[in-house]
Amino acid sequence: DAMVIQNPRYQVTQFGKPVTLSCSQTLNHNVMYWYQQKSSQAPKLLFHYYDKDFNNEADTPDNFQSRRPNTSFCFLDIRSPGLGDAAMYLCATSSASSGRNSPLHFGNGTRLTVT
Amino acid sequence: DAKTTQPNSMESNEEEPVHLPCNHSTISGTDYIHWYRQLPSQGPEYVIHGLTSNVNNRMASLAIAEDRKSSTLILHRATLRDAAVYYCILRDVTKDDYKLSFGAGTTVTVRA
Numbered sequence: 001d002a003m004v005i006q007n008p009r010y011q012v013t014q015f016g017k018p019v020t021l022s023c024s025q026t027l028n029h030n031v032m033y034w035y036q037q038k039s040s041q042a043p044k045l046l047f048h049y050y051d052k053d054f055n056n057e058a059d060t061p062d063n064f065q066s067r068r069p070n071t072s073f074c075f076l077d078i079r080s081p082g083l084g085d086a087a088m089y090l091c092a093t094s095s096a097s098s099g100r101n102s103p104l105h106f107g108n109g110t111r112l113t114v115t
Numbered sequence: 116d117a118k119t120t121q122p123n124s125m126e127s128n129e130e131e132p133v134h135l136p137c138n139h140s141t142i143s144g145t146d147y148i149h150w151y152r153q154l155p156s157q158g159p160e161y162v163i164h165g166l167t168s169n170v171n172n173r174m175a176s177l178a179i180a181e182d183r184k185s186s187t188l189i190l191h192r193a194t195l196r197d198a199a200v201y202y203c204i205l206r207d208v209t210k211d212d213y214k215l216s217f218g219a220g221t222t223v224t225v226r227a
Binding site: 094100104 | 147149151153156157158159160161164200202206207208210212213214215216217218219220
């Protein structure tokens with residue numbers, strides 16, 4: 001029944017070792033988002049896609065990249081993770097056809113640990 | 116972007132109503148008021164949104180002040196499952212993007 005699926009739920013990587021987080025959706029939504037949430041903080045938007053159009057937030061570090069090969073899948077690549085990148089990474093979707101008030105649907109996140 | 120201000124935390128007793136305030140004194144005419152909540156170890160979930168009129172759904176009610184400078188999310192009978200962080204967010208429908216930006220939120224604790 002899950003509509004926005006993030007795998008894995010927990011990911012451990014080493015300092016400086018590239019890591020990819022995955023998100024898939026069964027909602028056929030055309031907008032997809034990646035958020036970073038550090039402990040006891042609110043989610044922070046990293047970037048979002050409108051269809052294939054990529055929209056980066058001004059303060060998102062270059063270390064973070066994203067790919068969206070098709071409507072259903074979106075990936076977050078962290079090229080050289082630092083200790084400060086340890087966080088929960090949340091994927092979300094929304095439907096542009098439902099208007100700009102269209103609710104976001106979130107996955108349950110991937111918790112990234114950097115050792 | 117117009118900002119929101121919420122209390123850091125609130126406590127409630129089970130089975131009692133919870134009124135969560137949100138101030139947005141710089142709200143513009145095209146800003147909708149959205150509420151999301153985040154249960155422990157889960158992603159945020161949509162609760163409700165409104166523009167001017169009060170709104171009700173199966174999860175909660177949203178009361179919007181006449182001048183729109185504040186709003187209140189009402190959980191009619193709190194349960195232990197309502198313990199979460201509640202976020203009040205403004206979305207400008209005239210903006211050419213679909214972004215949603217979170218503020219600090221209110222942590223709600225429900226006592227049995």
